[in-house]
Amino acid sequence: MPTPDITARSERNSDRTRRAILEAAFQEIYRNGFQGMRLDDVVAATGLTKGALYHHFPNKQALGYAVVDEIIRDIIQQAWLEPLASDPNPLAVIIHFIGHMETLMGGDIVTLGCPMNNLAQEMSPLDEGFRTRLDLLYQEWRGSIQAALERSQQAGVIRADVDCSKTATFVLAALSGCVGAAKNAQSSEQLQICGSGLIDYLESLRPA
Amino acid sequence: MPTPDITARSERNSDRTRRAILEAAFQEIYRNGFQGMRLDDVVAATGLTKGALYHHFPNKQALGYAVVDEIIRDIIQQAWLEPLASDPNPLAVIIHFIGHMETLMGGDIVTLGCPMNNLAQEMSPLDEGFRTRLDLLYQEWRGSIQAALERSQQAGVIRADVDCSKTATFVLAALSGCVGAAKNAQSSEQLQICGSGLIDYLESLRPA
DNA sequence: TGGAAAACATACTGGATGGTATGTACAATA
């Protein structure tokens, strides 16, 4: 007979510790970049020690990779892929998201930017492991936008001559650019202006 | 009578040394970020020593500020402000620039991205001195694009109902986003696709 | 032409930081 569920609570302690380290590392990376993240700060934020960190991760790089694979992936999944996949009017979802970004994401989006784009901009030229992981995530993200645009196109909400693949690529890049511009200016007004420019573009895709 | 020009050729030229340090620092920042830049690497690249560096700059931060004020400013000036100010058809200049970015800038634009945007993304949330300097540069850049759009608008090349201020903000942000996307993917094809999406948008501003 | 100041070079320091070596409590088997 297998051990009862009571003992299973202790195994989850390990998972919880690992998760706590990952989330603290994510916050530190979000605020200071990967190179700026200090492992001492991560363990201090969790209340743990270096022994715990190095028990779960072999080194700083592996911790960074795990943050991409487990934390950042979840964020994109929940904020974009799931809402876009389930909604019957995807174009409206995209436009709504852009228009209400600061409300939907935290206010950190203005002061700190997009955590995924920050990390990609910093590490892509320096570390191929980061680059491939983040590029894969971007491909999924772009693919979900493309699929959303195509569904809206089939519903007649978007003109038939629009190249949804190219448009998805551009929209995602422009969105990253808007968030980056707002971060440089440290201004949510800048995010509004820039976002409304992107919305104007999306509206121009509608049939005449 | 002042000393003849012959002596000006002498080995020690303060301005040239300072400039050499600035350019080496720019390259290091471009490749590794400001936090990733090592002063030892900068002096090694110039063939000088730390004594020279600390004679011309009080500390690392001041060196970084000077790179923004003197090197990056010049790059934006030469690549954007001057071409846009002198040309009779500014919209065509913008479109041409976007379409031939990799040729006009170096190939580093794909592998390393935009030096100004890189630095802004890294340092704006961390250091107010960097942020204000870079924000000022962005304002000038955006202003020149806005002026260009307005001139094209007065020439009838752009529709009268277009908000040139908002459009300039969006175009600059989208452009940064495109370069960033290409850098993440390490793909000049990505830059082409993304850039053509931006060009499509600019073309849509023309009268029907 | 001498002397002061500028323009460098050389050698060093101290703190920060990623990583390691080792010890210990505890749960899971056997």
Place this chain on the structure above:
DNA sequence: TATTGTACATACCATCCAGTATGTTTTCCA
């Protein structure tokens, strides 16, 4: 219950790196 492996804690090291102290050479100028 003895044993073993897991999940941490503690203390420490080695290196990197911004910054400094000081010496030397060149330039400027009175």
